Amino acid sequence: MGIKSSLSKPLAALTARKQEKWKSNAETVQEKWRKSILKNASSTIFGKDHHFAEIESYADFKQGVPVNDYEGLRPYVEKIIAGESDVLWKGKPLYFAKTSGTTSGVKYIPITHDSIHNHIDSAKNALLNYIHETGKSKFLDHKLIFLSGSPVMSKTAGIHTGRLSGISNHHVPGYLKTNQLPSYETNCIEDWEQKLDAIIDETIKQPMSLISGIPPWVQMYFDKINARTGKQIKDVFPEFDLFVYGGVNFEPYKAKLFESIGKKIDSIELYPASEGFIAYQDKFDSEGLLMLLDSGIFYEFIPAEEYFDENPTRLSIGEVELNKNYALIINSNAGLWGYSIGDTVKFVSLNPYRIIVSGRIKHFISAFGEHVIGEEIEKAMKYACKRHPEVSLVEYTVAPMVSPSEGLPYHEWLVEFEHEPNDIKSFAKDLDTKLVELNTYYKDLIVGSILKPLEIKLLKRNAFIDYMKSIGKLGGQNKVPRLSNDRNIADKL
Structure with missing residues (x-):
């Protein structure tokens, strides 16, 4: 040694x-x-x-x-x-x-x-x-x-x-x-x-x-x-x-x-x-x-569902609960006051206080009132990959397809695989099944025939690298948003 x-x-x-x-x-x-x-x-x-x-x-x-x-x-x-x-x-x-x-x-x-x-x-x-x-x-x-x-x-x-x-x-x-x-x-x-x-x-x-x-x-x-x-x-x-x-x-x-x-x-x-x-x-x-x-840093937490309210609830560390999504607010000796950094966190332990990062407060899909968040997208993908062990992912993002050329609107998952599923339709069905289970609003829209089940768009090799290069954000600390409420990223991809 x-x-x-x-x-x-x-x-x-x-x-x-x-x-x-x-x-x-x-x-x-x-x-x-x-x-x-x-x-x-x-x-x-x-x-x-x-x-x-x-x-x-x-x-x-x-x-x-x-x-x-x-x-x-x-x-x-x-x-x-x-x-x-x-x-x-x-x-x-x-x-x-x-x-x-x-x-x-x-x-x-x-x-x-x-x-x-x-x-x-x-x-x-x-x-x-x-x-x-x-x-x-x-x-x-x-x-x-x-x-x-x-x-x-x-x-x-x-x-x-x-x-x-x-x-x-x-x-x-x-x-x-x-x-x-x-x-x-x-x-x-x-x-x-x-x-x-x-x-x-x-x-x-x-x-x-x-x-x-x-x-x-x-x-x-x-x-x-x-x-x-x-x-x-x-x-x-x-x-x-x-x-x-x-x-x-x-x-x-x-x-x-x-x-x-x-x-x-x-x-x-x-x-x-x-x-x-x-x-x-x-x-x-x-x-x-x-x-x-x-x-x-002195931390505060706003229940995610109240974040956009005029007077949201603000909680100190001793007031938080397990398994609830909170928008993270910081006050610090850097001179940041009541500052929302844009992330949502969820406590998985209160003794000691341990968190997971559950998403971005402004990164969601709610084109039809479904309010699907990043944590749900990632849990659905994890579930589908576990069901299809041959799959290896490179990167993915999700966007709404509001006005398709035919049929009902849907969520489009743009995915670059290293190793594709043996059955892409089965993989998409597993994604959708898990998302329905995780988000009751999404479930209601599917059951009510407002949305049809999600579709996967297969992307060519290096699609995300090429996209990041095209916007001058290749490498370093830059990352692709997991989901968006518009098609700006999806259409470029």
């Missing part, structure tokens, strides 16, 4: 002890953060506008701090860009994480000197927790690859600006820098396909033990290695035994990814967002991700 893997064990034990302490005191810890961030932001422009100094209870907080999306905070962000200090948080942000919103265009999410620890320490603690839970630390003695966006940054009003994954690249702990691949120069390549070839050149003869990235882009990396060598990944990287991922549901990609690797390996799921690192997988024999409740 090497020095790094040996020294990680006591550090992992210390991290686990700290984690246990706040896990067992979650509601108190969250209230501590609510009071702390309010106090620290009371003299900011936002704090004065919303009378932070007068807020005492959580009831006061809900009365004084409105729920916002990016558009609600944009006027304050524009003050920062205009050069003002003490706007959303004390001083000026350390970074802007630049993201592309579906409705807001480019978004500039502040990351402050206080909030950067949430992003960096949470990623580090996820690995240390894995070491403590499993006793496995040997991966630290070999090479680690992080498939991420470019670390090159521009400046916005003197504030370093870039993709979150690129920003995080600048904060990889020193003791891991010597293990990290690809090189800084390769990571700076903007063209994803050119970058991937360069990454393969650098990594193909290295003892890779950990690979991290969004599953579809890691799969693309594996496919290119296989095309170049004719070998499975286990034969190219014999030491590879840990896959770290986030950003999308792993289930649709799992079978093909492990087929490419050629063996089962351990994996850690993360839930990072530009607005904050929300959760990570702390146990490897149970469902859900541990919500990080002692990391500079």
